[in-house]
Amino acid sequence: MYILEREYLAALATLLLGRGYELIGPKLAGGVITYAPLAGIEEMARKIRDAQGPGHYRSSPGEEDVWFSYVPGAASLKPWFNPPKCLVCRMRGSADEFLNETPPVTAPKRAFIGVRACEVAALRMQDKIFLEGPYADPEYRARREGALILAVNCSHPAETCFCASMQTGPKATTGFDLALTEISAKGKPAFLIEKGSDAGGELLGELPVRMATAKDKEAAILVSERAAQQITREINPERAARGLAAGLEHPHWATLESRCMNCANCTLVCPTCFCSTMEDSTSLSGDTAERWRLWDSCFVSEFTYIHGGSIRKSGASRYRQWLGHKFSHWHKQFGASGCVGCGRCIAWCPAGIDITRELAVFEASAPATARETVR
Ligand code: SF4
Ligand code: SF4
Structure with a gap:
């Protein structure tokens, strides 16, 4: 596990953009936090709180010291992998020929930052549906293959969350390339980073990280434990x-x-x-x-x-x-x-x-x- 001081998250964004990834992350739009393209970390939703309840959502300015003090709003990652509308085929006919003019399936390389544990679990479920059955979906496969998942473990779950009882959060345990936990390390705001794939490890090699100490790891465990304790809804x-x-x-x-x-x-x-x-x-x-x-x-x-x-x-x-x-x-x-x-x-x-x-x-x-x- 590694430590990246928070000010260097911008370097991760620059690295990804420089490698041709479209950066997708949480952004405040119309008062709601949604996943949207980011030109840099400065466009990402930071220091914002959300109040959620049955039929209720409000965002407001959050704590100065915490960047990810919210969970995303209505929009999940789903539309980025399974778009609400997609062309299956286009055929053109004339008096003497019949042409298949369906454009080939292509998908841009996308890096998703700020993805929550429940979202990672949902993506694994979508993989089962679209990739693991007898008929894999080419559109979904192309989008999935070009994707990097940079998770952020929740520190401030919403009142509506119940991931703990579904064993899908608040900490991501698998299915990510990198997973970040926001902590204070040696008195400075930082992220403890876990590597989840070779692609994630390769990114770390390009960043100003240091090895995490036992104290850093304890701080990250505490963040996830506190988040789990804050979750009041549950099902069996x-x-x-x-x-x-x-x-x-x-x-x-x-x-x-x-x-x-x-x-x-x-x-x-x-x-x-x-x-x-x-x-x-x-x-x-x-x-x-x-x-x-x-x-x-x-x-x-x-x-x-x-x-x-x-x-x-x-x-x-x-x-x-x-x-x-x-x-x-x-x-x-x-x-x-x-x-x-x-x-x-x-x-x-x-x-x-x-x-x-x-x-x-x-x-x-x-x-x-x-x-x-x-x-
Ligand atoms: S959101 Fe679902 S449960 Fe609620 S009113 Fe609409 S259809 Fe019914
Ligand atoms: S709480 Fe469960 S059923 Fe409701 S939107 Fe989330 S994943 Fe779907």
Whole structure:
């Protein structure tokens, strides 16, 4: 592990930009912290606090001494790897030929800085979906292969976070090239840096770093421990999965239906939701046809439209699909929960629906396991 004094983070940014990477990091835009291109570290969101709650988000000036005293807002890394709209194919026809004019898949080299542990976990989940199945997605693969992930471990989790109970944070343990923890080292603001890949190690060789002392490492452990202690929301993933599987006809679905507006915000801000639809269009002249892939949501009634109508007609059935998939069937499909505990769906739900509270209802009615019965 290494120490980089905070003033030299700009040198890391300059190094990456000089190597042709587009630098993407947290930026304050319209009062919300979002991931956006940065011309340098001076454009990165620093010394800002965020207040988040069910249906609530506000940013304000933060502590002078801490740069990363916030967690990102609605926008996750998802659109940078799985864009909301992407061209699948373009065909052109004439009287005597038919041409495939789909542009080749290309992706710029991008370095993502300030990525939080839950976001890294979400990216690993997206890898499972887009790279590890029988059909790898070329667009996603190109974007992923050109990406460097420079994580920052959380010191100030939001009130809506529950990554600790999902075991996805607040400290990133894998899936990054470098992971930074903001500490004070020898009385100066600094970052303790962990190397997660050869590419990350190679960057360190170009920076004015020194080896971390035992005291520096202890300071970093303390930052992550304190962050974990500040997290008040939690779920029990195993009980939630059992409760949901057994509660398909639970009366609480009707309560949720009465509150949910089916706006789809939760699925759009969720860093692991991946459903899409296809849209075909033809030029007015009739000689060019395109197929586009667009983000879709299980909250939209057309999502399950087949000949004769939609399968999930009620709001209750759509809400059950969302919660049941994320927290129950996802385990069977991908071997893990579909939630990384980022809390976005809580803060950005206009109805203020808090999935940790809703899941508690299903957890409470989960059938006991054999082990629990013996106790
Ligand atoms: S379900 Fe909610 S808390 Fe979980 S990853 Fe998606 S947006 Fe984050
Ligand atoms: S964000 Fe809230 S209101 Fe909108 S679909 Fe999701 S749960 Fe329903």
